[in-house]
Amino acid sequence: MTELAVIFDELPTRDGGRIGVATLNSPKSLNALSLEMARQLDAKLEAWAVDRSIVAVWLEGAGEKAFCAGGDVVALYRSMTEEGDDPGAGRDSLFAETYFTTEYRLDYRIHTYPKPILVWGDGIVMGGGLGLMAGASRRLVTETTLIAMPEITIGLYPDIGASWFLNRMPPGVGAYLGITGGQLNARDALDLGLADHFVPRERREALLEALGETDYGTRSPRELQAGVQRVLDELEARDQAPAPQVAPLLDHLQALVGQVDAVAAVARILEDRRDDAWLAANRKRLEAGSPLSAHLVWRMLERHRHTSLADAFREELNLSVQCCRRGDIAEGVRALLIDKDKSPKWQHESVARVPEADLQALLAPLWSEEEHPLRDLGRDKRSQ
Numbered sequence: 001m002t003e004l005a006v007i008f009d010e011l012p013t014r015d016g017g018r019i020g021v022a023t024l025n026s027p028k029s030l031n032a033l034s035l036e037m038a039r040q041l042d043a044k045l046e047a048w049a050v051d052r053s054i055v056a057v058w059l060e061g062a063g064e065k066a067f068c069a070g071g072d073v074v075a076l077y078r079s080m081t082e083e084g085d086d087p088g089a090g091r092d093s094l095f096a097e098t099y100f101t102t103e104y105r106l107d108y109r110i111h112t113y114p115k116p117i118l119v120w121g122d123g124i125v126m127g128g129g130l131g132l133m134a135g136a137s138r139r140l141v142t143e144t145t146l147i148a149m150p151e152i153t154i155g156l157y158p159d160i161g162a163s164w165f166l167n168r169m170p171p172g173v174g175a176y177l178g179i180t181g182g183q184l185n186a187r188d189a190l191d192l193g194l195a196d197h198f199v200p201r202e203r204r205e206a207l208l209e210a211l212g213e214t215d216y217g218t219r220s221p222r223e224l225q226a227g228v229q230r231v232l233d234e235l236e237a238r239d240q241a242p243a244p245q246v247a248p249l250l251d252h253l254q255a256l257v258g259q260v261d262a263v264a265a266v267a268r269i270l271e272d273r274r275d276d277a278w279l280a281a282n283r284k285r286l287e288a289g290s291p292l293s294a295h296l297v298w299r300m301l302e303r304h305r306h307t308s309l310a311d312a313f314r315e316e317l318n319l320s321v322q323c324c325r326r327g328d329i330a331e332g333v334r335a336l337l338i339d340k341d342k343s344p345k346w347q348h349e350s351v352a353r354v355p356e357a358d359l360q361a362l363l364a365p366l367w368s369e370e371e372h373p374l375r376d377l378g379r380d381k382r383s384q
Contacts, residue, residue, distance in 0.1 A: 005036045007062070008044055010054070013212045017055040017219065020048045027063030033128040034072040035099050042106040049114055055216045055224055057113075058208065059132065060120035067121050068129025071103060073154060077333040080324055096324035097317075100159075101373045103128060104313045107160050108377050111135030111309060114221055116228040118211075121145050121189075122201055131160025134194065138228060140207075141186035141195040143242060150181035152289035154336055155328025155346070157296040159320050163304040164312035168193060172254040173246065178297040179257075179266065180282035181289070187241040197236040207235050245278045252279075262298035266351045290328040291348040295359055310378025315363075317374055322362045 007025050010018040022041055024031040041059075048054040061067040079095030110117055110132060119136040125147045133139050141147075149158035149166075158166060158178045166174025169192050176182065189195035199207060210231045217223035246253070256272060257265040269286055272279065286294070296319065304312040323329050328346050335344035348354045369375065 005034060006040045006044070008040075011058075011208065011212055013055060013214070013216065015215055016053070017216055018053050019208070019211055020044070020054050020057045022057065022059050024059075024061045024068055027061070027065070029072075030066035030069035030124055031061035031063070031129070032070055032072045032074075033068055033103065033132070034075065035095075035102060038099075038102045038106050042102065042109060045106070045109055045113065052219065054115065055219060056116040056118060056211065056228055058118050058120065058211075059136070061123070061129075064123065066124035066129070067119070068126075068132060069124045070127030070129055070150075071131075071160075072099070072128075073156075073329070073333050074337055075099070076324060077330060077338060080330045093321050093325045096321050097373065100317050100320045103131065103160065104317055104374060105377075107131045107135060108310065108313055108374075111161070113137070116224055118228065120204065121147070121195065122204075126150060127158075128160055130162070130194070134161060134165050137225065138197065138232065139189075139195045140197050140199050140232075141189050141241075142199060142201040143186065143240070144201060145186040145189065145195075147184040147189050147194060148181055149178055150183075150285070152179060152181050152293040152297065153285060153332065155290040155293055155330075155332030155344070156323055157293050157300060157319070159316045161309060161312055161316070163300040163316055164307070164309045165194075167301055167305050170250060170254070172257040173250070175257050175265070175298060175301050176253045176269070176282075178301065179262070179289075179294045180269065180286045182246075182278070182282045182285075185242045185245060187244040188246045190238065190241060191244055191247050197232050198238045198241040199232070199236050200240055203235050203237075207231065210235060249276065249279065262295050263352050265298070266294055288342075288344075290332060290344070290346050291351040291354050292328050292346065292358065292362075294351045295354050296323075296362065299359060299363070308378055310374070313377055314372055314374045317372075318366050319362060321366060322364070327362060 004025055007023040009021040012018055048057055076096055117136040118138040119133040120140050121133050122142045123144050125133055149162055151157050166178055186198050214227045214231050216227040256268045270283055331344050335341055
């Protein structure tokens with residue numbers, strides 16, 4: 001019997017409504033977001049949005065280790081290495097286009113959803129998992145939460161809207177986290193605006209029960225949000241969150257990446273010898289990561305400092321597909337997840353030796369504005 005990619009349930013509420021529950025169901029892969037998962041979740045969210053009996057949505061991952069450890073990059077790798085017929089035509093990108101289009105539509109739906117979405121960000125929340133969590137109206141973290149955008153280690157860049165939301169952090173912090181893949185705990189996520197509430201893992205059942213017992217009034221958008229907030233006000237325990245890693249280093253991080261280009265920022269970080277285990281781990285990750293990715297992180301954050309979320313998703317789709325066609329991602333995934341030799345052979349020797357022409361080739365548009373697969377995003381709300 002084939003296991004369901006996403007398990008859906010509806011929990012009754014005391015006032016006759018229902019809470020939609022979606023569980024990513026691939027614990028062996030740490031709930032890596034597959035194309036089928038994304039399709040099913042998007043379709044169900046679309047249906048729940050117009051179902052008046054649904055008062056809120058709860059999204060979580062199966063198992064004890066992860067909410068979602070990222071996108072299904074192994075499937076992407078297979079599509080790049082097995083589907084291309086003509087070696088001279090670049091790697092196949094048909095699956096990549098379908099996958100990223102579906103994923104980004106889902107992420108954008110979550111950002112603009114008309115009802116409360118609570119994401120139980122317990123355990124590992126990385127890459128595509130953060131894409132699901134970032135736009136939710138209630139992002140919940142626990143004592144086990146571990147958040148990161150580690151794409152530089154596989155030759156990609158922080159996508160899933162990160163070109164937009166990393167810019168909403170204190171100046172420079174998003175860039176630092178993007179090029180180092182720095183790992184955040186629950187307190188860091190709260191401090192940096194990636195999470196809203198700390199709820200101890202042991203209170204999950206009590207939280208779901210309380211959501212079912214609260215009053216949602218006439219079920220207007222405002223009353224739905226208020227009902228959820230009342231429950232969270234009772235059960236959150238921010239004082240139990242772990243000690244911060246980022247806040248004590250904020251000035252130092254901003255000094256490392258402030259007022260410089262990608263090459264200078266990378267040099268500063270690698271030369272930094274401040275005695276701190278978190279900084280040391282980040283340096284090691286950057287040193288081993290893709291030089292091309294470091295530039296892409298920097299360039300995308302610069303380009304989307306003042307754009308809309310929809311515009312960021314559109315350019316991310318273009319860049320992500322281009323990365324699959326001609327970037328470092330196939331080699332990065334091979335080294336980390338396929339052969340597991342952890343010795344990727346990147347296209348460039350160092351960040352300083354990445355030609356501008358190579359960046360421009362990756363940023364070159366694949367579609368006209370009228371033909372873009374995400375052309376409709378934000379059509380009614382251009383400010384988003």
